[in-house]
Amino acid sequence: EKKISRVKTSDAKLFLIKLQQDGRRYSTIKTVRGVLRPAFQMAVDDDVLRKNPFGFELATVLVNDSVTREAITRKQMR
Numbered sequence: 001e002k003k004i005s006r007v008k009t010s011d012a013k014l015f016l017i018k019l020q021q022d023g024r025r026y027s028t029i030k031t032v033r034g035v036l037r038p039a040f041q042m043a044v045d046d047d048v049l050r051k052n053p054f055g056f057e058l059a060t061v062l063v064n065d066s067v068t069r070e071a072i073t074r075k076q077m078r
Contacts, residue, residue, distance in 0.1 A: 004040070004043050004048060004049065005043075005048055005049060007040070007049075007053050008053055009051075009053045009054075009055075009056060011053065012036075012053040012054050012056075013056070013061050016029055016032075016033060016058070016061055016062060017061060017062065019032065020062050020063070025065065025066070026062060026063070026064045026065050026066050027066055029058070029062060030058060033054055033058060036054050037052065037054040037055065040052045040053055040054050040055075041055075
């Protein structure tokens with residue numbers, strides 16, 4: 001509920017950490033950040049902000065809990 005001009009990098013990081021603590025998976029959070037980052041970049045381009053608060057590496061803040069799925073064989077599928 002903040003104005004976009006008052007959002008700081010620490011707020012962005014805390015928001016994403018809270019999403020993970022609330023049970024959201026890494027890929028979901030990555031998608032959310034994928035929407036927010038360009039929106040805030042547009043604010044930077046329009047001179048509303050000096051710096052994009054979502055312009056950090058996601059891996060520096062969150063633990064990647066993604067697991068690689070293994071495909072089943074045709075025999076298993078039958």
